[in-house]
Amino acid sequence: MSWEAKDMSEVKQQAELAKRTAPVLGSLTTEQKNEALLAMADALVTQTEAIISANKEDLARGAAGGLSSSLLDRLELNPSRIEAMAEGLRQIVELPDPIGDVLEELQRPNGLLIRKKRVPLGLIGIVYEARPNVTVDAAGLCLKSGNAVLLRGGSSALSSNRKIVEVLHQALAGTAIPTDAVQLVASTDRSSVNEMLKLNGLLDVVIPRGGHSLIQNVVTNATVPVIETGAGVCHTYLDETADPVNALKIAMNAKVQRPSVCNAMETLIVHEAYARKHLADLADKFTSAGVELRGCPVSVELASVIQPAKEADWSTEYNDYVLNVKVAKSLDEALDHIRKFGTMHSECIVTGTKANADRFLQEVDAAAVYVNASTRFTDGFEFGYGAEIGISTQKLHTRGPMGLPALTSSKYFIYGDGQIRE
Template sequence: MSEVRQKAASAKQTAALMSSLTTAQKNEALLLMADALVTEQQSIIQANQLDLDRGRENGTSLSLLDRIKLTEDRIVSIAEGLRQITELPDPTGTELESFERPNGLRIRKIQVPLGVIGIIYEARPNVTVDAAGLCLKTGNAVVLRGGSAAISSNKRIIEVLHEALSRSALPADALQLIEDTDRSSVDEMLKLNGLLDVIIPRGGASLIRNVVENATVPVIETGAGICHTYIDESARTQMASDIVFNAKVQRPSVCNSIETLLVHEAFAKRHLAEIAGRLKEAGVEIRGCETTLKLLGYGTPVTEENFATEYNDYIINVRVVQKLDEALAHISKFGTMHSECIVTENEDHAARFLQLVDAAAVYHNASTRFTDGFEFGYGAEIGISTQKLHARGPMGLPALTSTKYLVIGNGQIRG
């Protein structure tokens, strides 16, 4: 039996027990996991260094290395995410509605775990912990398949978490890591109907497309982040500059950073040079439309392919538009329904943007970097869903549940 099938089967065997655990038991396990991560942070950092060294040898980009890198502060933050999950309400067992039919049947609709969740992701080892915490808190077993770029980090993290689970009421087999980083292991996961109840991909466009197009197991689609900020004519200059700078520079390697800046022509003539100059000083490469290049006097001509690219790097597209509708049309064409922002003091324009932009999160006068489970108060997230079925936006605990109807009768039969 392959590693993938064996570990999925082991996770499946724990599903009944997982669904019967109390909230207190699950929270205790998460706290043990959090403490263990902090206690073992040096051994985790040592394993992480192996990934970083291998990445540098292979010519991995600086932005990807940043996604892989773990520091003491990052590990403490990851552990804190687990602790915050314990403070959140446990959705499992929650009664969503109850009613009685004319024939006397009493029907209750409650939230229950999905079962066994397969998560396929790429470079960020923090996902290993976030996914484990959210799935276990909701009574789900989880099979993780991270990328080769962070395999040493992930293996050590799972060892640490398994040791913590051995001291709890939760079965350690409910948390599995596929160590085979060959593409065939992903292909096998996509067909594990009967062992996996759902698959959630997290990563770049090619990974997500492969999962969505080839899986026979149901998929919750998390999308690539081609995000935009549109600066309207009435925007306050300093606010616009701060929002754009934060959304591009604070951490460009993540999916909620922006790839394209759209600027109203009137604003661009007055202030684009200032905003672009600030980005340039931070090392951001400017790829601009013809008007942008004329206003700035520097930059690389932007292409249609650029507008359709998620850089996750210090690169930004800049396009000058004549009106709000032109910005809306651009976002509709190139956006990935992730996160979009308008900076404006015109309330009518803001309302129109918020209503018409089809995205999981739409912002008025705030950075797209807030599209994050931690920032939304979920403690952590399993991903940002860009689809419209079951869950959308940052997926916290409720998104990892399904429903069950409990029907209580006294002998009723259907005529």
């Protein structure tokens, strides 16, 4: 270690080490990157027992610390989940490599040939919570797109993340990708996150993955560029002409199929005319599926199983078997509610009226807007992009499921033969 490094914090040292690998990563062939990803996948499977052993430490700490059942579920690893993580890396191998893609080509009158190409971002920081699979997904996506990565997972998954990164480093040691390209910040102190957010000149971008408070901390405190991934307060609106069979199927899937994820529905909005015919039955179906219902005064009047909602409920991302119910007198009222409480993630209308569908699509400001389909499809794999780094809810750089192309920037390559500007 040089004398300069002695004065650096551990987080900055790790960022420096990762940053130095960026030129190497940017020049690797697709074949070299794929070979490394396959080695990583094989190593995860081979080391399944060691990873599960480390994960048990996290689960024991989490249970003792009062983590909810849904968070413990997101934290838990088993052989099938580790195989799924490995399979995710294999799927990334099959995805087209975006690096070097020519986005534009211009031949100027003076003979200059200008090509705009995709290039890596450089060093990407990922701040996330209790989901060890993110460690693997983030590393795989960053490496395939030619980026180094500085990972800072939640303290509740520290043992799992340490072991996973150790396994990945062992796999990378025999490949063209330097092991320093994947760094894990092991400090559980919140100051390590805040330091990451201010590593201008080292981190090229930081991407938060987690709940509202984590995302807002990153967005508020970062001085490096941020790609804001979404807390998902997602809505499904059943309008007056919704088909009852489709409405039930879509709404149930949006909430119950996997409530712990960001594209799950948190609020069901029902047109008043539809609610007076069908809400009581809908509410019974949700209750039978184990969902706690909280609603507006009209919904409480129409279905006795619905408890009164508090104002804070409408803006809460539950990630659990809890659902808000809002009865709206019109499409206008539904749109106003979504504008007030939505997080620009995923919104759905179930309708039999094309005019209502078109207006909903046009007026709802979200990364993904659905007509007669569950919001659970907002996902890189479901969109055909393969694995994703997250769902961007912002408008600059990228929006929606972030696959490999979203982890790139562009650069102009200009070819001449002596041209000068007069």
